[in-house]
Amino acid sequence: MAQRNKDQEPRSKAVTSYDVARRAGVSQATVSRAFSRNGYVSDAARQRILEAAKELRFRPNAIARGLITRRSRLVAVVMADVQYSFYLTLLHELHRSLHAEGYQALLKSMPSSADIDGVIPDVLSYQVDGVIVASARLSSRASLMCRDADIPIVLVNRYVAEDDSFSSVGSDNIDAGRKAAAFLLAAGHKHLAFIAGLADTSTSADRERGFFDEVSRQSGRQPARRTGDFTYEGGSAAARELMNLTPRPDAIFCASDIMAIGAMDVIRSELGLRVPEDVSVIGFNNALEASWTCFDLTTIAADIETMSWRAVDMLTYRMDSRAPRPQHEYIKGRLIVRGSARRPDAETIQRLGAVEE
Amino acid sequence: MAQRNKDQEPRSKAVTSYDVARRAGVSQATVSRAFSRNGYVSDAARQRILEAAKELRFRPNAIARGLITRRSRLVAVVMADVQYSFYLTLLHELHRSLHAEGYQALLKSMPSSADIDGVIPDVLSYQVDGVIVASARLSSRASLMCRDADIPIVLVNRYVAEDDSFSSVGSDNIDAGRKAAAFLLAAGHKHLAFIAGLADTSTSADRERGFFDEVSRQSGRQPARRTGDFTYEGGSAAARELMNLTPRPDAIFCASDIMAIGAMDVIRSELGLRVPEDVSVIGFNNALEASWTCFDLTTIAADIETMSWRAVDMLTYRMDSRAPRPQHEYIKGRLIVRGSARRPDAETIQRLGAVEE
DNA sequence: TTGAAAGCGGTACCAA
DNA sequence: TTGGTACCGCTTTCAA
Numbered sequence: 001m002a003q004r005n006k007d008q009e010p011r012s013k014a015v016t017s018y019d020v021a022r023r024a025g026v027s028q029a030t031v032s033r034a035f036s037r038n039g040y041v042s043d044a045a046r047q048r049i050l051e052a053a054k055e056l057r058f059r060p061n062a063i064a065r066g067l068i069t070r071r072s073r074l075v076a077v078v079m080a081d082v083q084y085s086f087y088l089t090l091l092h093e094l095h096r097s098l099h100a101e102g103y104q105a106l107l108k109s110m111p112s113s114a115d116i117d118g119v120i121p122d123v124l125s126y127q128v129d130g131v132i133v134a135s136a137r138l139s140s141r142a143s144l145m146c147r148d149a150d151i152p153i154v155l156v157n158r159y160v161a162e163d164d165s166f167s168s169v170g171s172d173n174i175d176a177g178r179k180a181a182a183f184l185l186a187a188g189h190k191h192l193a194f195i196a197g198l199a200d201t202s203t204s205a206d207r208e209r210g211f212f213d214e215v216s217r218q219s220g221r222q223p224a225r226r227t228g229d230f231t232y233e234g235g236s237a238a239a240r241e242l243m244n245l246t247p248r249p250d251a252i253f254c255a256s257d258i259m260a261i262g263a264m265d266v267i268r269s270e271l272g273l274r275v276p277e278d279v280s281v282i283g284f285n286n287a288l289e290a291s292w293t294c295f296d297l298t299t300i301a302a303d304i305e306t307m308s309w310r311a312v313d314m315l316t317y318r319m320d321s322r323a324p325r326p327q328h329e330y331i332k333g334r335l336i337v338r339g340s341a342r343r344p345d346a347e348t349i350q351r352l353g354a355v356e357e
Numbered sequence: 358m359a360q361r362n363k364d365q366e367p368r369s370k371a372v373t374s375y376d377v378a379r380r381a382g383v384s385q386a387t388v389s390r391a392f393s394r395n396g397y398v399s400d401a402a403r404q405r406i407l408e409a410a411k412e413l414r415f416r417p418n419a420i421a422r423g424l425i426t427r428r429s430r431l432v433a434v435v436m437a438d439v440q441y442s443f444y445l446t447l448l449h450e451l452h453r454s455l456h457a458e459g460y461q462a463l464l465k466s467m468p469s470s471a472d473i474d475g476v477i478p479d480v481l482s483y484q485v486d487g488v489i490v491a492s493a494r495l496s497s498r499a500s501l502m503c504r505d506a507d508i509p510i511v512l513v514n515r516y517v518a519e520d521d522s523f524s525s526v527g528s529d530n531i532d533a534g535r536k537a538a539a540f541l542l543a544a545g546h547k548h549l550a551f552i553a554g555l556a557d558t559s560t561s562a563d564r565e566r567g568f569f570d571e572v573s574r575q576s577g578r579q580p581a582r583r584t585g586d587f588t589y590e591g592g593s594a595a596a597r598e599l600m601n602l603t604p605r606p607d608a609i610f611c612a613s614d615i616m617a618i619g620a621m622d623v624i625r626s627e628l629g630l631r632v633p634e635d636v637s638v639i640g641f642n643n644a645l646e647a648s649w650t651c652f653d654l655t656t657i658a659a660d661i662e663t664m665s666w667r668a669v670d671m672l673t674y675r676m677d678s679r680a681p682r683p684q685h686e687y688i689k690g691r692l693i694v695r696g697s698a699r700r701p702d703a704e705t706i707q708r709l710g711a712v713e714e
Numbered sequence: 715t716t717g718a719a720a721g722c723g724g725t726a727c728c729a730a
Numbered sequence: 731t732t733g734g735t736a737c738c739g740c741t742t743t744c745a746a
Contacts, residue, residue, distance in 0.1 A: 014506070016723055027733045032725060039726080040731050057505060062482040063423050064723035067738045072420055077464070081449040083645050088445040092438040095466045104483060107434070107464040109452045125419040126461060148414060149371070232649060265650035288440050292589060293622035294651045373739055384717045389741060396742085397715050421739035425722045 015058045023052035035060050066127065075315065076106045076123040076131045080113045082230075084258055085288045086302075087135055090157065093308035094132060100309075101316050103129070116142045124149050130315045132156055137200070138166065152318035156311045157302070158203060165326055167318065169310045171284075172330035173203055176300045177210025179335050179352050180253040180282045183298075185218050186344030189280060192223040193249035195238045195259050197230040204230070204255040207284060211253050224249055228259040235259025239266040243273070250279055251341065257283035257290045257299055264295060264340065280341035284333075291357070296339040303331045372415045380409035392417050423484065432672065433463045433480040433488045437470045439587075441615055442645045443659075444492055447514065450665035451489060457666075458673050460486070473499045481506050487672040489513055494557070495523065509675035513668045514659070515560060522683055524675065526667045528641075529687035530560055533657045534567025536692050536709050537610040537639050540655075542575050543701030546637060549580040550606035552595040552616050554587040561587070561612040564641060568610050581606055585616040592616025596623040600630070607636055608698065614640035614647045614656055621652060621697065637698035641690075648714070653696035660688045 017031040024031065026045055033039035034049040041049070052058075066072040075098055079087060095105045106128060108119040113136040120142045123131060131146060134156045143166065146153050155168040184192055192215055197204035208225070215223050226241050228234035235254060239262065242249050254260035260283030267273050267281070275281055283290055286301030310329050335354035337343060349356070374388040381388070383402050390396035391406045398406070409415075423429040432455055436444060452462045463485060465476040470493040477499050480488060488503060491513045500523065503510055512525040541549055549572055554561035565582070572580050583598050585591035592611060596619065599606050611617035617640030624630050624638070632638055640647055643658030667686050692711035694700065706713070 014723090018723080028723090029725085029733060029735090030731085032723095033732090036725070042731060045731080057502075059478060059482045061424075061484060061723050063420055063429060063484050064738090065725070066420050067418075067424055067723080067740090068725045070738075081453075083442050083446050083449075085440050085442045085445065088442065088448070089440050091445070091448070091464070092440075092466045095464055096438075099479075104479060105464040107448070107452055107462040109449045121416060122456075122461060125416045127418060127420050232645075236650075261649065261651070269650045288589075289646060292618065293593075293626045294618075371739090375739080385740085386717060386719090386742085387715085389739095390716090393741070399715060402715080418739050421722090422741070423722090424724090424739080425741045427722075 014061070015056045017058070017060070019056055020049060020052045020058045023056060024048040036065075070127075071129055071319075072127045073103050074106050074126060074128045075103045075312075076108050076119075076126075076128045078108045078110070078116060078119060078123075078131060078133045078136055080115075080136045081109045081111060082135055086257070086285050086304075089288070089304050090134055090308065093304050094134070094156070094311065097309040097312035101312055103312075103316075110136070113137045114139075120145045124151070129319050130154070132311055132315060133158070152315060154311045154315045154318075156307060158201060167314045167326040167328065169307050169314060169329040169331065170203060171300075171302045171307070172332045173206030174210035174213075175330075176284060176333050177207040177212070177253070178214040179210075179300060179333075179354075180207075180284075181211045181214035181218070182352060183335060183344060183348065183354070184251040184253065184280060184282065184341065185215065186348040187251075187280065187342040188344075189251035189342070190219075191247045191249045191251070192221075193242045193245075193252045194223045194225045195228040195235055195242070195252060195254040195263060196225060197228065197255040197259070199227060201230075207253075207255045223253075228254065228256075228262070230256050230259060232258050232262040232265075235262025236266045237262075239263035240270070243267065243271055243279070251281075252279060253282045253284075255284055257285045257287040257297060259283070260297055260299070260340075261289060261295055264297070275340050276342045282341050286333075286336050290336075291338070298338045298341040299336050300333040301336050302333050306331050371418070372413045374415070374417070376413055377406060377409045377415045380413060381405040393422075427484075428486055428676075429484045430460050431463050431483060431485045432460045432669075433465050433476075433483075433485045435465045435467070435473060435476060435480075435488060435490045435493055437472075437493045438466045438468060439492055443614070443642050443661075446645070446661050447491055447665065450661050451491070451513070451668065454666040454669035458669055460669075460673075467493070470494045471496075477502045481508070486676050487511070489668055489672060490515070509672060511668045511672045511675075513664060515558060524671045524683040524685065526664050526671065526686040526688065527560060528657075528659045528664070529689045530563030531567035531570075532687075533641060533690050534564040534569070534610070535571040536567075536657060536690075536711075537564075537641075538568045538571035538575070539705070539709060540692060540701060540711070541608040541610065541637060541639065541698065542572065543705040544608075544637065544699040545701075546608035546699070547576075548604050548606045548608070549578075550599045550602075550609045551580045551582045552585040552592055552599070552609060552611040552620060553582060554585065554612040554616070556584060558587075564610075564612045580610075585611065585613075585619070587613050587616060589615050589619040589622075592619025593623045594619075596620035597627070600624065600628055600636075608638075609636060610639045610641075612641055614642045614644040614654060616640070617654055617656070617697075618646060618652055621654070632697050633699045639698050643690075643693050647693075648695070655695045655698040656693050657690040658693050659690050663688045 021028040226238035228238040283299035290297035378385040583595035585595040640656035647654035
């Protein structure tokens with residue numbers, strides 16, 4: 001016999017619908033009908049087929065099905081390889097929602113958001129039915145490739161301001177910024193500051209906008225501002241700079257919990273100040289770490305579960321009907337009151353729909 | 358025309374190898390040869406084919422290829438839906454290693470480790486070439502199903518003591534436990550304690566074994582011990598109990614960073630003790646959070662990158678040759694010296710191969 | 715080196 | 731309600 005390329009050695013033959021058909025005494029087509037929901041099958045036949053299938057441990061081959069239906073029921077989930085727990089939660093929730101709709105998640109991570117072009121070829125050759133982009137900017141090249149292939153895209157926790165052609169779902173960041181401002185102002189703070197994430201992300205920009213709008217509306221002033229790149233180190237560095245200003249800020253709203261934690265660590269350990277007595281700190285996301293005693297971080301909880309199912313819902317909708325108009329949804333977050341920010345009166349807390357923990 | 362079931366509306370026709378063949382003036386078979394590495398194609402033909410493919414934006418359909426080759430080049434990555442950043446890093450690294458070998462990662466997460474049976478059907482019907490199980494125990498039912506289907510499994514960061522039939526790769530937990538013990542004893546601690554993870558995980562059991570062995574070898578005593586379930590809350594509760602003992606432990610080794618952090622938070626905030634002056638704390642994993650100023654946690658770094666590529670390597674090896682004998686690899690971790698544990702003399706630090714940060 | 719043709723394991727149309 | 735049959739897009743003999 002010809003020697004085999006070990007790289008190509010085929011797997012042992014699997015049970016197919018033909019085997020089931022033979023055993024159940026029906027045609028292969030009938031077996032197919034019994035497993036795909038469409039087409040009529042008599043109860044008697046279905047019974048025998050199911051039984052035979054169970055005996056043979058038959059499972060329809062999703063790959064073969066995908067080939068003929070042109071629907072792989074695979075959805076790519078694209079994510080830059082950030083390490084923060086928030087994104088793991090997002091990943092799990094997206095998986096849950098996809099699974100509930102009968103889709104599989106093909107994970108694509110990449111060194112940085114800039115490398116999204118590199119993952120698209122894989123995504124295309126595996127004939128995914130849709131793409132969910134989380135924590136990455138979409139390059140125009142990448143989006144063009146998907147459009148060519150007629151693959152819908154939904155952005156989660158992110159949207160592209162310049163290009164309106166993708167659906168997106170994220171937190172209501174403007175509302176969140178306003179809430180943070182209202183909370184801090186009601187607690188009597190005078191010198192507010194903001195630590196932004198990456199400059200060109202809508203998530204950060206909108207949190208900033210809501211925050212600044214509300215502050216200037218209520219107090220007529222502008223908060224101080226630094227950029228923290230959504231990282232712990234960035235948050236630390238930004239806080240270091242902000243706390244050197246005169247007047248020194250007495251409250252900081254951070255565009256993410258991780259930056260807030262970085263800021264707190266600098267404020268307390270490096271500058272020897274107290275939180276919230278000297279400075280109040282508010283974060284965003286309600287990441288796992290925010291509830292740890294060491295931080296006890298007041299924050300605005302992103303509703304990851306809702307975001308995930310809305311994203312999947314929008315995606316399946318577009319996959320099914322190819323609705324041409326992109327939608328945008330903004331899920332309101334809830335202010336979680338913990339100990340890192342001075343508390344305003346109970347009435348304000350209630351008005352903001354905040355919950356104490 | 359018959360009305361269409363909107364659920365089944367097919368995607369617009371994609372570019373196939375036939376289109377490329379026509380344009381390049383060759384047969385479809387030749388196009389196939391040009392894209393799969395096997396078979397001869399003249400340079401001239403290859404040139405024209407590649408050109409035509411580029412013009413038409415042709416990408417081979419991996420689904421169709423998988424159908425005929427019986428190799429989907431899909432690998433399922435199975436994970437319980439824990440939220441700790443460590444597992445996100447692991448996920449990214451596994452993806453990286455898989456991608457480097459030309460495999461796609463099919464993400465399967467589940468509510469808890471116990472639900473692994475539920476994900477196997479998906480995994481089977483998508484004809485994955487292999488399964489990597491991270492952060493989950495493998496049920497015997499699940500493993501049987503995979504064996505029936507002849508799908509190799511590799512466990513990462515976990516192994517099954519009772520059943521030797523799976524390959525696994527993890528940290529060298531015994532070595533890690535010994536290092537932690539040696540470090541703490543050399544620093545002059547007398548009353549050591551251990552916070553275990555889940556009772557039936559090898560990861561925790563081995564860390565415990567190494568730790569206990571070394572402690573009793575050097576001091577003739579047994580450390581105190583509590584279980585923390587690998588969670589922040591579990592670590593907190595365990596520390597609360599341990600610190601009530603007489604004599605009160607003056608050093609705690611925790612089977613994970615997250616439990617160590619939970620323990621530290623209780624020790625400092627609740628009991629008003631100082632770390633490391635009153636109690637030294639050592640964790641395991643070198644999770645992202647361990648380096649934060651607030652914790653500055655001395656820990657043993659799991660080498661996630663090496664674990665990932667070894668896991669993928671073992672998996673591809675078994676997929677290619679179906680080597681029957683399962684292998685087990687234990688990757689040594691490195692002790693990262695930070696501020697949460699009293700430091701022994703420089704010589705000990707060097708002898709343990711520890712690095713200061 | 716190339717092309718024709720037979721599948722891979724299903725789905726879906728059509729006629730019975 | 732069922733069976734026959736033509737694909738889905740690719741890989742892989744086999745002959746030329």
